[in-house]
Amino acid sequence: xxxxxxxxxxxxxxxxxxxxxxxxxxxxxxxxxxxxxxxxxxxxxxxxxxxxxxxxxxxxxxxxxxxxxxxxxxxxxxxxxxxxxxxxxxxxxxxxxxxxxxxxxxxxxxxxxxxxxxxxxxxxxxxxxxxxxxxxxxxxxxxxxxxxxxxxxxxxxxxxxxxxxxxxxxxxxxxxxxxxxxxxxxxxxxxxxxxxxxxxxxxxxxxxxxxxxxxxxxxxxxxxxxxxxxxxxxxxxxxxxxxxxxxxxxxxxxxxxxx
Numbered sequence: 637x638x639x640x641x642x643x644x645x646x647x648x649x650x651x652x653x654x655x656x657x658x659x660x661x662x663x664x665x666x667x668x669x670x671x672x673x674x675x676x677x678x679x680x681x682x683x684x685x686x687x688x689x690x691x692x693x694x695x696x697x698x699x700x701x702x703x704x705x706x707x708x709x710x711x712x713x714x715x716x717x718x719x720x721x722x723x724x725x726x727x728x729x730x731x732x733x734x735x736x737x738x739x740x741x742x743x744x745x746x747x748x749x750x751x752x753x754x755x756x757x758x759x760x761x762x763x764x765x766x767x768x769x770x771x772x773x774x775x776x777x778x779x780x781x782x783x784x785x786x787x788x789x790x791x792x793x794x795x796x797x798x799x800x801x802x803x804x805x806x807x808x809x810x811x812x813x814x815x816x817x818x819x820x821x822x823x824x825x826x827x828x829x830x831x832x833x834x835x836x837x838x839x840x841x842x843x844x845x846x847x848x849x850x851x852x853x854x855x856x857x858x859x860x861x862x863x864x865x866x867x868x869x870x871x872x873x874x875x876x877x878x879x880x881x882x883x884x885x886x887x888x889x890x891x892x893x894x895x
Contacts, residue, residue, distance in 0.1 A: 643743070644877040645722065647750070648673040651785040651829075651842065651869035654682035654710075660866050661693045667862060669696050671873045674719045675739075679754035679785045681713035691717060703727045705735045714752050733765050734784070746779075748850070753784030762788065762804060770811035779853050781876075782817065783844035785869060790819075794840040796827065817845035820859040820874065828861060828870045842872050 648671055652664060655678065668676055676699060686704045701720040707713030714735045718725050722742055728749070729736040736751040755765045766788075774780055788808045792800055812819070822828070827838035844859050851857070856877040861870040 643741075644875065645674040646671055647675045647677065647781070647783070647874040647876065648871055649677040649679075649752070649783045649842065649844065649874065650871035651679040651754070651867060653680055653867045653869070655694055655715075656683055658693075663866050664694045665696055667871050668694075668699065671862070671871075673699075673873065674722050675750065676715070676717045677750070677752040677784060678715040678717075679713075679752065680707075681715050682707050682710045683713050683715075684709070686715065701725060703730075703735060703737055705730050712754060714754055716750070716752050731768070733768060734782075746853070748779035748781070748853070751780070751782040751784075753782060753786055755785065755787040757787050759801070759804075763807070766804075766807045766811050770807075770814050772815060774815065774847065776816075776847075777849050778847055779850045780847040781844065781850060781857075781874065782846075783842075783872070783874065785841055786843050787841050789839055789841065790843075794827070796836075796838040812845065815845075816848060818848065818851060820844040820846060820857055822872070823858060823860045825861040825870060828864075828872065830864065830868055832868055842869060844872065844874055 648668055652660070655664065676695060684706045686702070688700070691699065691702055695717055698719045698721070699717045702715060702717035703725065705714040716725070716735055716737050724740040724742060725737045727735070728738045733755060734751050734753045736749055738747065738749050740747050756762055788804055789795055789800055790805055790809055822840070827840050828842040829839050831837045846857060854876050858875045859872060861872050864870040
């Protein structure tokens with residue numbers, strides 16, 4: 637989307653808790669339409685196969701390109717989908733925790749990396765995830781946005797009840813610091829997940845972070861959340877805008893040590 641000399645686009649990140657049920661399709665598509673998103677990041681699709689015909693069930697017509705990490709049975713699964721008239725996307729990395737797509741903006745040839753994360757729930761698996769996260773070697777000049785369901789909190793106030801694993805919080809923050817990431821502050825909502833009980837446990841498990849280079853290129857990047865229906869996670873919308881043109885193209889594959 638363009639407004640004068642300003643470039644604006646929206647990214648939707650959401651743990652949808654499965655996309656196989658037809659009863660969810662209209663709601664998911666309406667959320668994308670409501671937010672006018674150009675790029676969609678879904679976690680926990682619980683889907684083993686996906687093609688463009690199925691994509692039309694959950695996305696408006698302008699979302700017409702995608703990369704997909706299948707679920708293992710009914711567990712996990714990641715989807716990145718985008719508007720091909722605005723962006724050219726290329727899968728550059730995927731593993732059990734994440735999928736990374738390098739995007740080239742069609743209007744100005746700027747290049748940047750988006751990583752979709754779905755971290756494990758079990759304690760021992762979280763430690764393995766955090767080891768992997770901390771070990772990422774990302775070039776300082778990479779415009780990088782990393783977002784998704786990290787299944788972790790950063791501090792005790794990220795949940796509405798006492799508890800939380802202090803060691804996990806420490807290791808999560810240590811990884812964020814080691815990567816030099818900047819948290820995008822969530823606006824208008826304190827928590828992004830609910831166990832939906834009568835006296836619910838609420839936590840902030842969904843996060844969005846950027847590299848320092850991203851902040852220089854895209855000064856006005858904000859994060860907001862929508863109603864979580866029909867999932868137990870809120871959809872999170874990253875709004876990105878910039879007046880600053882990119883001066884050069886950066887090719888991520890030159891830095892394959894990230895993989």
